[in-house]
Amino acid sequence: MEHDVKTLCLADRDGLYGAVEFYLRCREAGVEPLVGAELTQEKRRVIIIARNREGYEELCEIITRRQLSERSFGKEFRLEDDLPLTSPNLLTLCDDAFLLQRWLRNASSPEDRSEKKRKGHGSLMLGLPLSDRDAFRKVLNLIARRPDLPRIPAVPFVRLNLFGAQDVPLYKVLRAINLGCTVETLPQEEASIWEKNESAAAVLHRSDTISYEPVLEAADVAKLCDLRIDLGCYHLPKFVPAV
Numbered sequence: 535m536e537h538d539v540k541t542l543c544l545a546d547r548d549g550l551y552g553a554v555e556f557y558l559r560c561r562e563a564g565v566e567p568l569v570g571a572e573l574t575q576e577k578r579r580v581i582i583i584a585r586n587r588e589g590y591e592e593l594c595e596i597i598t599r600r601q602l603s604e605r606s607f608g609k610e611f612r613l614e615d616d617l618p619l620t621s622p623n624l625l626t627l628c629d630d631a632f633l634l635q636r637w638l639r640n641a642s643s644p645e646d647r648s649e650k651k652r653k654g655h656g657s658l659m660l661g662l663p664l665s666d667r668d669a670f671r672k673v674l675n676l677i678a679r680r681p682d683l684p685r686i687p688a689v690p691f692v693r694l695n696l697f698g699a700q701d702v703p704l705y706k707v708l709r710a711i712n713l714g715c716t717v718e719t720l721p722q723e724e725a726s727i728w729e730k731n732e733s734a735a736a737v738l739h740r741s742d743t744i745s746y747e748p749v750l751e752a753a754d755v756a757k758l759c760d761l762r763i764d765l766g767c768y769h770l771p772k773f774v775p776a777v
Contacts, residue, residue, distance in 0.1 A: 543568035545581045549597060570625075571597055575613045581627040581661065582617070589623030619658050627689060629661035631672040638683040660688040702728055708759035724758075 542565050544556040553569045560567035570583035571593060584590040596617065603611035614636050619626055628634055637658060663669045676683075703717075706728050710717045720728075 539565055541566040541568060543570055543583055545570035545572045545583065547572045547579075548574055548600060550594070569593070573597070573600060573613060573617075575611075578613055578630050578633060580613055580617065580630065580633065583625040583627065585623050585625060589621070592618065592621060592623055621657050624657045625659060626657040627659050627661045627691065629663045629666070629669050629673055631669075631676040634660065634673070635676060635680065635683065638686070658686055660686050662688055662690040663693065664690055665692045705755055705759050712759065 542560055544552055544567070546552055548571065550569065550571060557567045557569065568583050569590060570581055572579050572581050573596070582593055582596065584593045599609070599616065600611045603609060614633055617626060618624065619637060628637075660673065662673060706717050706720065706725075709724065709728075710720055713720070
């Protein structure tokens, strides 16, 4: 490996979309794969990582409940209430000051605090997002403001949204279809954003470093390129065979 990586984690947003391919590619490269998911709720997000096979099963169950809740097929899923923070099979990496304070404050009684001190806080770990200055500042402010809160392990991390430079033209085509225009006539402000992503992706693949702050996140791309076609209508010129 170019960067001497021993372990690598993939955390797709609200799903395990690339987990199988990621696992197989890591094994081929001699890298230990960690499979996880970034669970979201409005502007809040938490990364859950499976530590073993049992953790993977628990993670699948959590994702299923979250997806069903989003589609109104089950009980409402809330990050602050429905994550198994005491599971020994999962790691929970959180950089959201509100959620951290809520979870740590729950151990309010002296008995709970002494028990937590002996056993730790299960899977909960403090995320230090090096690629997000605002979130990083909020986490540091929480630590400085609330010295009474129990201490948990801290893990620095960088959120990477890896766009292959070869993929950006396809995204631009899908966006143009969505807007009913051509790639050449995309609104100027959008065209410049796509160009920045394409340039950043190309730099990332050439660089010896892996520090990259995305212009667009994967979820933003999914929304921009959401293509819905009414199959009852013609979307291309009708083909008239030559006589």
